Amino acid sequence: MKALQQRVRRTIRRHALCPAGTRVLAAVSGGSDSVSLVRLLLDLSGTGGFQLVALGHVHHGLRETAGRDEAFCRALAERLELPLLTRRADVRGLAESQRLSLEDAARRLRYAALGEMADEAGADRIAVGHTEDDQAETVLLKLMRGAGTTGLAGIYPRRERVIRPLIDVARSDLRSYLRARGEHWVEDETNDDRSNPRNRVRHVVLDALEQAGGGNVRSALARAAALLREDAEWLDELAAAQMAMLATSCDDGLSLDVAGLQAAALPVRRRVVLRGLRAVAGGREVGLEHVEMVLAVLAGTARGADTPGSRVERRRGRLLLRQQGILTK
Amino acid sequence: MKALQQRVRRTIRRHALCPAGTRVLAAVSGGSDSVSLVRLLLDLSGTGGFQLVALGHVHHGLRETAGRDEAFCRALAERLELPLLTRRADVRGLAESQRLSLEDAARRLRYAALGEMADEAGADRIAVGHTEDDQAETVLLKLMRGAGTTGLAGIYPRRERVIRPLIDVARSDLRSYLRARGEHWVEDETNDDRSNPRNRVRHVVLDALEQAGGGNVRSALARAAALLREDAEWLDELAAAQMAMLATSCDDGLSLDVAGLQAAALPVRRRVVLRGLRAVAGGREVGLEHVEMVLAVLAGTARGADTPGSRVERRRGRLLLRQQGILTK
Incomplete structure (x- = not known):
């Protein structure tokens, strides 16, 4: 139990998740990951140089059990004497109006609500309960889609205000910790739904990998992701610097300097185009695939490319990225 | 059938595997991959700007069926009117004397023999029959060991004289092609040996991934590897350039400039240390893990590190990598 707290503290320190005096809101769903997050942050609160000041719960309204989960979180907050904030999210509404998947819509609304x-x-800081298991699943999902370094880098320990203190910890260790403390959690029954790709990875692929590899496959995947992240972060920084030098805003979009782009190394060029x-x-x-289409325009092997929300063409030494449909929106 | 040849020709062109006038030796084991390689290179020979001039077979002496395989290759070569060269390799001997795995010893001897x-x-050029399936398996094996960008980049279409014209083609497509041509091959019975990690990946993990992902997982893995390779190759080039600037040879090893190393971005620094x-x-x-130990010495958090064949210490602004056991060899 002590070891687990030290591990989380190490993650917080190594990635500088909580500078001195940080006030943290912990996202809580009622599941084992988020209940562990709250308990562990409370254990470390004060001595860790940060303070857990509130819990935040988002009611997605998608499952019948959503009311039960909110009640569970309310009881947890009362017992721990922490304020609980809640928000309702109209996931179906956003998904329909923006033509997003339910998963994508829920994610956007969740982070927006947590920000509020x-x-x-x-x-x-907003602490969320992603674990090493989530990291391993994300890497495999990205791999199955043929992602490159940046995609395979997986989940970041920190992105702006959002921090992930449990990213180096296995879910099974968290559950042992909760059991040892006599702490309960609610099970999200949709975690067993095999129509969801992430659940198939969790239940089928990780098992097969463990069977084939023998060792601790989740840790190995997390280690791979950490190494990829190191490369991806630096390549992204280089791309941001190049972008600042090569891009000019114009009325209907953006233009990029062709000669400068062509002089950049391919990994950087690809990332500038993506940005x-x-x-x-x-x-x-x-x-x-859109980056690929634009690289063909850049190389002169394609005349133009229709990419999400824009049309790309090359003209007089500039690559023009023109927003489409602005007026009709 | 035509489509397959065009695909191989595209791979050869895209990666410039065979500059005009290239003379190619094809490695042949008798399995479906290498028989396809020979037939496809023969189809493209001449028109492709290169010529298939000979077949090379390595007799590993590990399996009882090795004699059968050599006889099969001899008959193939005679029928196709191509010279067949052969070499015997003492895999067990090398594995024991150098304390290598049988797989590693076989690989080293095979490439040495092919070179001869x-x-x-x-x-x-030496053409070998690695396929998209081998690529996917390699990526997963590396991932299971927690490798970074360079390891996950998988098998390269070309490394020095060795070229892999089938790296974008699925094994199942090659077998259909052979069947359509009435061409036979020998089955390597050790491919079913589940004690071999690669075979477990082939038979268990890839199936699970396909079940979870729906789509063509092998192609997705190959695409991911290609993207990683792009990043890895450029980062390796940068590291080679830094290495040339920061390293000095000395009597018992190598020394690196500490200030220069610390100024390098972490992805480059890591690769310079590895080199x-x-x-x-x-x-x-x-x-x-050895790179990690040396980075700790560089950062001053460790006094020294014992790495394979050497001892690393930091002294007067230099990182000293001293070969150990030279005199006792």
Whole structure:
């Protein structure tokens, strides 16, 4: 039990998740990961240089048991004498109006709601309960889609205000910890739904990998992700610097200097194009296949490319990324 | 059938595997991959700007059926009117004397023997029959060991004289092609041996991934590997350039400039250290855990590190990588 707390503290220190004086809001769903997160942050609160100031619960309204989960979180907060903030999210509404998957819509609304609750609680960090298991599953899901270094880098220990103190810990260790403390949690019955790719990875692929590899496959995947992240972060920094030098905003989008782009090493060039496409995509998903299409325009083997939310063409030494459909929106 | 040949030709062109006038020796074991390699290279020979000049077979002497395989290759070569060169390899002997795994020893001897045969045949390229399936298996095996970008980059389409024209083709497509041509092959019964990690990945993990992912998982893994390779190759180039600037040879090893190393971005720093350790390892395997130990010495959190074949210490602004046991060898 002590070992687990030390491990979380090490993660917090190594990635500088909580600078001195940090006020943390912990996201809580009622599941074993988030209940562990709350208990562990409470254990470390104060001595760790940070303070757990509130819990935040998002009611997605998707499952019948959502009410039960909220009641569970309320009881937990009362017992631990922590304020509980809650938000309701209209996942189905957003998914339909923006043509997003339910999963994607839920994620966006969840992080938006957590941001609001953190503001309300005066918290400068939002802790979420992702574990080593989530990391391993994410890496495999990305791999199955043929992602590159950046995608395979998986879940980051920190992204802006969001921190993940449990990212180096196995879910099974968290459950042992909760059991040893006599702490309960609620099971999310949708975790068994095999129509969800993540659940298939969790129940089928990780088992097969463990059977084939013998060792601790989840840790190995997490280690691989950490190494990839190191490369990805630096390559992304280089791309951001190049982007700042090569890109110019214009009325209907963005233009990039062709000669400068062509002089950049391919890993950087690819990432600058991705950044450019994302900048004009208006929140639409941009994939590596779109980058490929634009690289063909850049190389002169294609005349133009229609990418999410924009049209890309090459003209007079500039690569033009023009937003489409602005007026009709 | 035509489509398959075009695909191989595209791989050859995209990776510039065979510059005009190239003379190619094809490695042949008798299995479906290498028989396809020979037939496809023969189909493309001449028109592809290269010529298939000989077949090379290595007799590992490990399996009882090795004699049968050699006879099969001899008959194939005679029928196709191509010279067949052969070499015997003492795999067990090398494995024991160098304390290598049988797989590792076989690989080293195989490539050495292929090099000799290529010289004998006046060939400037050695074609080997690795497929998209091998690529996918390699990526998963590396992932299970927690490798980073470079390891996960998998099998390269070309490394020095060795080329892999079938690296974008699925094994099942090759077998259909052979069947359609009425061409036979021998089955390597050790491919079913589940004590071998690669076979477990082939038969268990890839099936599970396909079940979970639905789509063509092998192609996705190959695509991921190609993207990682792009990043890895450039990072390795940067590391080679840094290495040339920061390293100095000395009597008993190598020394690296500490300030220069610390100024390098972490992905580059890690790779320079790996190169340094490999340079003094005398052929021993250097792993990422050794790089980690040396980074601790560099950061001053460890006094020294014992790495394969060498001892690393920091002294007067230099990182010293000293070969050990030179005199006692």
